Amino acid sequence: MRNLGGSILEKGIEIERSRVAPIERGGFLTAATKSFRKHWQLYLIVIPPALFFLIFKYYPMLNAVLAFKDYNVTKGIWGSPWVGFKHFKLFFDNPIFWTLIKNTLLISGYLLIVGFPIPILLALALNEIRNGKFKRFVQLVSFAPYFISTVVMVSIIMLFLAPRLGFVNVAMNHFGMGSINFLGEPGMFRSIYVWSDIWQTAGYSAVIFLAALAGVDPSLYEAAKVDGASRFQKIRHIDLPGIMPTITIVFILNVGSVMSLGFEKIYLLQNPLNKINSEVIATYVYQIGLLNANYSFATAVGLFNSVINLILLVGVNMVAKRLSNTSIW
Numbered sequence: 001m002r003n004l005g006g007s008i009l010e011k012g013i014e015i016e017r018s019r020v021a022p023i024e025r026g027g028f029l030t031a032a033t034k035s036f037r038k039h040w041q042l043y044l045i046v047i048p049p050a051l052f053f054l055i056f057k058y059y060p061m062l063n064a065v066l067a068f069k070d071y072n073v074t075k076g077i078w079g080s081p082w083v084g085f086k087h088f089k090l091f092f093d094n095p096i097f098w099t100l101i102k103n104t105l106l107i108s109g110y111l112l113i114v115g116f117p118i119p120i121l122l123a124l125a126l127n128e129i130r131n132g133k134f135k136r137f138v139q140l141v142s143f144a145p146y147f148i149s150t151v152v153m154v155s156i157i158m159l160f161l162a163p164r165l166g167f168v169n170v171a172m173n174h175f176g177m178g179s180i181n182f183l184g185e186p187g188m189f190r191s192i193y194v195w196s197d198i199w200q201t202a203g204y205s206a207v208i209f210l211a212a213l214a215g216v217d218p219s220l221y222e223a224a225k226v227d228g229a230s231r232f233q234k235i236r237h238i239d240l241p242g243i244m245p246t247i248t249i250v251f252i253l254n255v256g257s258v259m260s261l262g263f264e265k266i267y268l269l270q271n272p273l274n275k276i277n278s279e280v281i282a283t284y285v286y287q288i289g290l291l292n293a294n295y296s297f298a299t300a301v302g303l304f305n306s307v308i309n310l311i312l313l314v315g316v317n318m319v320a321k322r323l324s325n326t327s328i329w
Contacts, residue, residue: 087299111197141203158183186276221238255316
């Protein structure tokens with residue numbers, strides 16, 4: 001038996017050596033050439049997205065050096081004088097700095113706390129519907145708002161919340177209540193933004209969790225049925241543990257984009273009356289960078305925003321990996 005085991009081990013080693021040998025003899029370039037000839041169709045599929053990321057994602061990162069320079073149009077990005085952390089210091093010393101951070105975090109945190117669980121609950125509810133027609137109808141109604149453009153969505157919000165002829169104020173007047181200028185009240189801006197965003201994206205986000213629920217082992221439901229488990233017990237002990245890895249990954253990605261609020265919707269809903277609560281980093285960068293043509297300062301603010309997102313992403317990913325063994329990397 002010992003000799004047989006030794007011969008098997010030697011054969012295994014010979015097989016591994018035969019696999020590694022071509023790379024050792026011909027080098028990496030030869031092995032890559034052979035692999036490309038063998039799987040050239042797969043490489044052709046990979047090339048377009050790889051070029052997209054290189055040209056439109058990675059190459060523009062080189063221009064982030066503008067944050068450390070005093071940009072001059074005639075000298076260009078690389079010819080402009082180096083000023084170090086001057087623009088970062090100006091941003092940190094700006095009186096509006098803490099207002100921007102507070103508004104960005106409050107809106108993002110509100111959206112994360114309220115908006116993250118709702119697609120999960122919607123997916124769990126849809127998964128329990130047995131009537132196929134009703135299920136498809138609910139999916140259509142909840143999914144359709146996602147295809148409404150941001151400009152149209154903001155127009156709908158303004159029409160519904162208009163002080164005089166808006167549907168909400170007309171209904172309130174019908175019940176004897178006074179009209180409210182919703183978009184003119186700074187305290188209402190966050191709720192308007194968050195709940196309209198949930199209405200628009202909840203159905204789309206629920207599709208991810210529905211796909212995860214479709215991968216749960218059906219034998220678990222059969223065993224739970226035999227044991228007499230109720231629907232809520234099935235959701236608690238089968239559905240939620242089954243989609244927990246997906247929930248963790250989506251949560252990590254959402255936390256990693258906390259500082260990156262959608263610029264278009266906030267900018268379109270913004271007005272001088274609610275600006276104290278609606279001015280976020282994205283709108284400030286637009287105002288400083290494009291309207292005031294201070295490109296170096298705007299790049300510094302945007303780079304600071306990206307670094308904070310990266311730190312949050314890495315930190316939450318590490319915590320999730322330790323607690324649940326589920327992470328992005």
